[in-house]
Structure formats: C-alpha cells, structure tokens
Amino acid sequence: MSTPKISVRDVEKIFPVGNENFVALGGVSLDIADNEFVTVVGPSGCGKSTLLNILAGLEKPTGGTALVDGKPVSGPGPERGVIFQQYALFPWLTVRENVEFGMRTAKVPGDERRRRAEHFIRLVGLEQFADALPKTLSGGMKQRCAIARAYAVNPSILLMDEPFGALDALTRVRLQEQLLETWSKDRRTVMFITHDVDEAVFLANRVVVMGARPGRIVEVIDVDLPYPRDEDMRLSPEFGELRNRVWHSVYHQRQIKEPAQ
Amino acid sequence: MAVINADATRAATPRTRKSRTFLVLNIVSVVAGVAIWWGLSLAGLQFPSPAEVVAAGWTMIQDGSLVTDVGASLGRVLAGFALGSVAAVLVGFVMGWYTVARGLFEPWIQFFRTIPPLAMLPLVLVLMGIGESPKIFVIFLAAFLACVISTYQGVVSVDRTLINAGRVLGAGDGTIFARVVVPASTPFILVGMRVGLGSAWGTLVAAELLAAQAGLGHRMQSAQLYYDLPTIFVGIITIGVLGLIMDRLLMLAGNKLTAWQENR
Numbered sequence: 001m002s003t004p005k006i007s008v009r010d011v012e013k014i015f016p017v018g019n020e021n022f023v024a025l026g027g028v029s030l031d032i033a034d035n036e037f038v039t040v041v042g043p044s045g046c047g048k049s050t051l052l053n054i055l056a057g058l059e060k061p062t063g064g065t066a067l068v069d070g071k072p073v074s075g076p077g078p079e080r081g082v083i084f085q086q087y088a089l090f091p092w093l094t095v096r097e098n099v100e101f102g103m104r105t106a107k108v109p110g111d112e113r114r115r116r117a118e119h120f121i122r123l124v125g126l127e128q129f130a131d132a133l134p135k136t137l138s139g140g141m142k143q144r145c146a147i148a149r150a151y152a153v154n155p156s157i158l159l160m161d162e163p164f165g166a167l168d169a170l171t172r173v174r175l176q177e178q179l180l181e182t183w184s185k186d187r188r189t190v191m192f193i194t195h196d197v198d199e200a201v202f203l204a205n206r207v208v209v210m211g212a213r214p215g216r217i218v219e220v221i222d223v224d225l226p227y228p229r230d231e232d233m234r235l236s237p238e239f240g241e242l243r244n245r246v247w248h249s250v251y252h253q254r255q256i257k258e259p260a261q
Numbered sequence: 262m263a264v265i266n267a268d269a270t271r272a273a274t275p276r277t278r279k280s281r282t283f284l285v286l287n288i289v290s291v292v293a294g295v296a297i298w299w300g301l302s303l304a305g306l307q308f309p310s311p312a313e314v315v316a317a318g319w320t321m322i323q324d325g326s327l328v329t330d331v332g333a334s335l336g337r338v339l340a341g342f343a344l345g346s347v348a349a350v351l352v353g354f355v356m357g358w359y360t361v362a363r364g365l366f367e368p369w370i371q372f373f374r375t376i377p378p379l380a381m382l383p384l385v386l387v388l389m390g391i392g393e394s395p396k397i398f399v400i401f402l403a404a405f406l407a408c409v410i411s412t413y414q415g416v417v418s419v420d421r422t423l424i425n426a427g428r429v430l431g432a433g434d435g436t437i438f439a440r441v442v443v444p445a446s447t448p449f450i451l452v453g454m455r456v457g458l459g460s461a462w463g464t465l466v467a468a469e470l471l472a473a474q475a476g477l478g479h480r481m482q483s484a485q486l487y488y489d490l491p492t493i494f495v496g497i498i499t500i501g502v503l504g505l506i507m508d509r510l511l512m513l514a515g516n517k518l519t520a521w522q523e524n525r
Binding site: 076093 | 426428429431433441521
C-alpha cells in the first residue's frame with residue numbers, strides 16, 4: 001500500500017495554563033489517504049483546531065510527528081491550503097486580488113495568474129463580484145472567495161477549519177453542496193473540521209470523532225454513501241443511521257479523566 | 262419658493278437632510294459668532310471690528326507680507342511634518358515587528374513623549390543656531406512623537422488570522438510585511454498623522470513666536486509690540502483656516518486609502 005497523504009503519529013500538544021498543563025492533544029494518530037475527504041467532529045476543547053494548525057504548520061506539536069507526503073511538517077507550505085472560519089480575506093484587496101495573492105507570492109506570471117484566478121472565481125460562482133471588495137460580500141460569498149483563493153495555489157491538501165461555522169443554516173447547506181461539487185470536479189485531500197454532525201456525515205468518506213480532556217480520537221466512522229450526494233441523501237435512512245451513530249459518539253462520551261478543578 | 266424647498270427636502274434621503282440641517286446650523290453659528298464679535302467691538306471693547314481685520318488682511322495680501330509669512334510657515338510645517346511622519350512610520354514598524362527594537366526604542370519614546378516639543382526649543386536653539394533647522398527639528402519631533410505610537414499600535418494589532426492566511430499562501434516574512442502588515446496598519450498610521458499634523462502646526466506657531474524672522478507667529482509677535490490688534494487677528498484666523506484645510510485634506514486622503522474598512 002502506498003504511503004498515506006497525511007500521517008499523524010502520536011501527536012501531542014501540551015500548553016501550560018497557569019501552573020498546570022493543558023493537554024490539547026494527547027497522543028493522536030491518524031492516516032488520511034490521497035483524495036480522501038475526512039471530517040473531524042468533536043466538542044469544543046477536543047483539540048481539533050490544534051490538530052489542523054499542526055498540519056498547516058502554524059503550530060508545532062510538543063510530541064510525535066505529523067507527516068505530509070512522508071515528510072515532516074516544518075511550517076506552512078503552498079501544497080497545503082487552509083480555509084479559516086473567519087474567512088481571513090485581505091479586506092484591502094478585491095476578490096480577484098485575493099485569489100491572486102498566493103500565485104503572486106509564487107511568482108506565477110501575470111497572464112497565467114489572471115487566467116487561473118478567472119477560472120477559480122468562476123468555479124465558486126463569484127464572476128460578477130471579481131472586482132468587489134470583501135466588505136461588500138455576504139458571509140457565504142466571502143467564504144467562497146476564500147475557497148477560490150486556497151484552490152488557486154493548487155494545493156494537494158485542503159485544511160478547512162469550521163469554514164461554514166459562522167453562516168446561517170441555509171447558506172451552510174448550499175455551500176456544503178457546492179464544496180462537494182467543486183471537490184468532485186477537482187479532487188484534493190480534504191480535512192474538514194466542524195462541530196456540526198450533519199455536516200460531518202454529509203461531506204465525508206470518513207468521520208473522525210474526537211473527545212476532550214485530553215484531546216483524543218474516540219472513534220473513526222466510515223461513511224460509505226456514494227457521491228454525488230444531494231438533498232435526498234440527507235433524508236435517507238442510511239444517512240440518518242450514520243448521523244445517529246456519529247451523534248451518539250460525539251455527545252455521549254465518557255470522560256477519561258475528570259476535569260481538574 | 263417655499264413650496265419648491267419643501268419638495269426638495271421631502272425628496273432628499275434622511276441622511277442628506279440631516280447633513281443639510283447640520284450645515285445650516287454651522288453657517289448660523291459662524292454668522293452669529295462674527296455678529297457678537299462685531300457687537301463687542303462696537304460696544305467699546307478693545308477689539309478691532311471684523312471690517313478692520315478684513316482691511317488689515319487685504320493690505321497684508323496686497324503688500325505680499327501675508328503670502329511670505331504663510332509660505333514661510335507652511336514650508337516649515339510641511340518639512341517637519343513630512344520628515345516626522347516618515348521617521349515615525351519606519352520606527353513604528355520596526356518596533357512593532359522586532360521585539361528587540363521595541364525594547365530599545367520604547368523607554369526613549371515614552372520619555373520624550375512627556376516633554377512638550379517646545380520645551381526642547383532652548384536647547385535646540387543653542388545646539389543648532391537660529392536658522393531654519395531648529396524650528397524644523399522641533400516640528401519634526403512633535404509630528405514624530407504623535408505618530409510613532411499609533412503606527413506601532415497598528416503593527417502590533419494586525420489580525421493574527423490575516424498573517425496566518427498570508428503564510429499558508431506561501432508568503433515569507435518580507436511579503437507578509439509589505440502586503441499584509443503595511444496595508445492593515447494604514448488606518449492607524451493615518452490617525453497618527455492627523456494627530457501629528459495638529460501637533461506640528463501648534464508647535465510651529467509657538468516656535469515662530471520665540472525665534473523667527475518670518476512666518477505667521479513672527480508677524481503676530483512683532484504686531485504685539487506695536488499694539489497692532491488687527492494684524493494679530495489676521496494671523497490667528499489664517500492659522501486656524503490653514504490648520505483646518507490641512508486636516509481636511511489629510512482626512513480626505515485617509516478616507517480614500519482606507520475605503521476598504523468594514524465599518525464604513
């Protein structure tokens with residue numbers, strides 16, 4: 001079997017909080033295959049964002065290793081695109097300039113850059129807003145722009161940190177469907193963090209359920225529903241069954257250790 | 262006439278109607294102020310009347326002295342302000358970006374901030390003589406101290422997520438600085454520059470009162486010797502009007518540069 005795209009081995013992250021140590025991640029191991037769509041779901045404080053930041057190279061683990069393509073992560077890199085919950089668009093740049101930002105850093109020549117930006121802006125359906133500033137966009141449009149920006153540097157991995165968490169329910173469902181559509185046209189390895197169980201099941205090949213205190217993986221649940229997925233699937237009994245399983249796994253966790261008071 | 266006015270008001274949006282009311286109140290206030298001034302001067306107070314001041318101003322424009330004074334004062338303030346702002350932006354960025362620089366610069370800036378720049382004038386006059394350089398230096402100091410802290414605050418408070426977003430898009434330190442930190446702190450720099458301009462202008466006039474051969478402050482100072490109140494009034498009004506114009510120009514430029522901000 002080929003090496004996994006992402007391989008997390010016994011990763012540990014301990015922060016000192018006052019005189020005590022807070023174990024954000026206590027020895028987490030996880031493999032993600034190439035072009036797999038994995039969602040990570042868990043209660044707040046389970047270290048899911050920390051895990052993503054470690055893979056993004058924005059934080060360093062205090063123990064264990066995180067490998068991407070068999071090489072240890074030693075900082076951020078353009079092969080790993082990150083999408084943040086707060087959109088993190090540069091407010092002084094237009095949609096097009098935001099999308100071109102990463103290609104500009106990578107010194108992609110002007111013609112090529114414009115062509116690719118155009119392509120990804122169309123892919124997320126923002127062509128009418130290409131020259132608009134972020135402040136004129138709705139939350140959903142901002143996040144679509146952020147997705148185009150991440151795609152434009154052509155990363156083989158997308159790390160998404162609760163990207164739809166701040167959106168209303170309807171926009172969220174639309175964006176989930178669009179994301180799957182984009183992903184099926186242009187496959188990447190995706191690690192998607194969420195606290196929404198429906199979202200986790202709807203999007204993923206596999207759902208990783210995490211628990212808090214210490215941050216750990218509780219269970220990994222395979223989602224063998226075929227793509228493309230649509231609204232009908234959300235109402236199907238198979239989907240409901242999986243959702244109940246994940247829900248149960250997330251919300252009826254036994255605490256390993258009582259929280260230190 | 263009244264009917265047309267009423268219609269125009271009704272058609273206007275609440276916002277423009279509000280700002281129109283505001284403008285009318287402004288004009289009423291200015292006219293009333295001038296009227297009170299005129300009344301006081303007629304009532305025998307030792308004020309020149311507005312007419313006398315206008316006459317004095319007209320004479321000073323015609324003999325070219327007002328233009329010379331304004332030119333001298335503006336030249337100093339712009340030189341000092343430009344140098345001070347550039348230095349403040351550079352130092353503020355270095356302080357915000359490098360902890361070492363922050364540790365080294367901070368005590369000195371905090372110390373000099375508590376000293377009014379004018380209090381440095383005696384020392385500066387002794388060290389730099391009585392030419393243009395001591396005045397420009399004091400103005401430089403005023404503009405610099407007002408602007409440097411604001412720039413530094415701007416750099417320190419750049420949203421962490423934006424820096425991370427830049428890094429995951431492959432940007433190195435230099436690119437992050439030029440394309441994220443600099444634009445993100447522009448609003449802070451502009452606020453600092455506005456405060457700096459006010460401070461520079463105030464310092465300028467006071468410096469000219471003490472040591473100058475030309476300029477608005479100098480003109481007022483010599484008018485004082487001859488009990489020439491209208492000339493003093495012309496000086497005061499010119500200073501106020503010029504300060505207001507410069508502030509508004511800077512504000513307009515700032516609005517243009519920071520039009521991307523969410524809360525506008």
